[in-house]
Amino acid sequence: PDSFATWMILLGFLVNAAAPPLSAWLPDAYPEASVSGVLFLSAFTTKTAVYALLVFFPGVKLLIVIGTLMAAFPIFFAVIENDLRRVLAYSLINQVGFMVVGVGIGTELAPNGAVCHALTDLVFKGLLFMTVGACLYRTGYATATDLGGLAKMMPVSAVCCIVGAASISAFPGFSGFVSKSMITSAAGSGDHPYTFVWLVLIFASAGVFHHAGIKIPFFAFFGHDSGHKVQEVPKTMQAAMIASAVLCVVFGCFPDSTVYTLLPFANEYHPYTADHILAQTELLLYSALAFTLMLLAGVYPVEIRSKNLDFDYLLGKAI
Numbered sequence: 001p002d003s004f005a006t007w008m009i010l011l012g013f014l015v016n017a018a019a020p021p022l023s024a025w026l027p028d029a030y031p032e033a034s035v036s037g038v039l040f041l042s043a044f045t046t047k048t049a050v051y052a053l054l055v056f057f058p059g060v061k062l063l064i065v066i067g068t069l070m071a072a073f074p075i076f077f078a079v080i081e082n083d084l085r086r087v088l089a090y091s092l093i094n095q096v097g098f099m100v101v102g103v104g105i106g107t108e109l110a111p112n113g114a115v116c117h118a119l120t121d122l123v124f125k126g127l128l129f130m131t132v133g134a135c136l137y138r139t140g141y142a143t144a145t146d147l148g149g150l151a152k153m154m155p156v157s158a159v160c161c162i163v164g165a166a167s168i169s170a171f172p173g174f175s176g177f178v179s180k181s182m183i184t185s186a187a188g189s190g191d192h193p194y195t196f197v198w199l200v201l202i203f204a205s206a207g208v209f210h211h212a213g214i215k216i217p218f219f220a221f222f223g224h225d226s227g228h229k230v231q232e233v234p235k236t237m238q239a240a241m242i243a244s245a246v247l248c249v250v251f252g253c254f255p256d257s258t259v260y261t262l263l264p265f266a267n268e269y270h271p272y273t274a275d276h277i278l279a280q281t282e283l284l285l286y287s288a289l290a291f292t293l294m295l296l297a298g299v300y301p302v303e304i305r306s307k308n309l310d311f312d313y314l315l316g317k318a319i
Contacts, residue, residue: 059106
């Protein structure tokens, strides 16, 4: 940006993308939407900002710094958050952070990864919002302290939630694996790799598995028995979840004939190499082990019936 007006335009796009410190609107707004309305917010609001950044500000290095911060800071709040829809809202900021990093790096692989991850995130984040919405629809609750043990009564929702969790965690065979890895690879490769950014993105990937890949399905459908006696959601809601889950698997297994055909630049990236599969699987397994050990040791953050403040606190003090 070389003028005040350009800086203001960039600032407007970043507010829309929920970049910190002006990100508090997203976790405050999304959980207040209806079960279906949040899907439209998830699909269009921040994704339009990513598209605008790709068109008007590709290769702006400041976006690497902003995107890295976006990818990292929501993890700490998502881990301690009780409202599962707020967890997903923080997770959305985290995933958009990956995309913003891709825009900022600017090499052909990086914006390809940003576009691809925007598309896959649209599907798997929508799927996760639908599954948590299914719990809210049947029980009236979307909080970890009030949910649990619903898998036997809502098996379709539970399975679809696991598929969404595997996708956002970038398990091999699921959509996040073929899109998120493009951005991390772009950060760690080239003549001048962004090593620190790559390390933060790897940390963020492990954190995503904790707060969205494990926490959402565990506290909503497994864990303790919350005592709710409910039925599965209506067939139409099941159909939407199943269709999204199928897309997550199709995108993950056949990227060359699906999502990779929509990329802005010629693509030579191949996610299914032995090194990448092994490294990602190890990362996820060790992350799962850490979650299990922390849970058994009683040191995993306890879910508290309260609203956590992030940048709201600082903004409130400033006002």
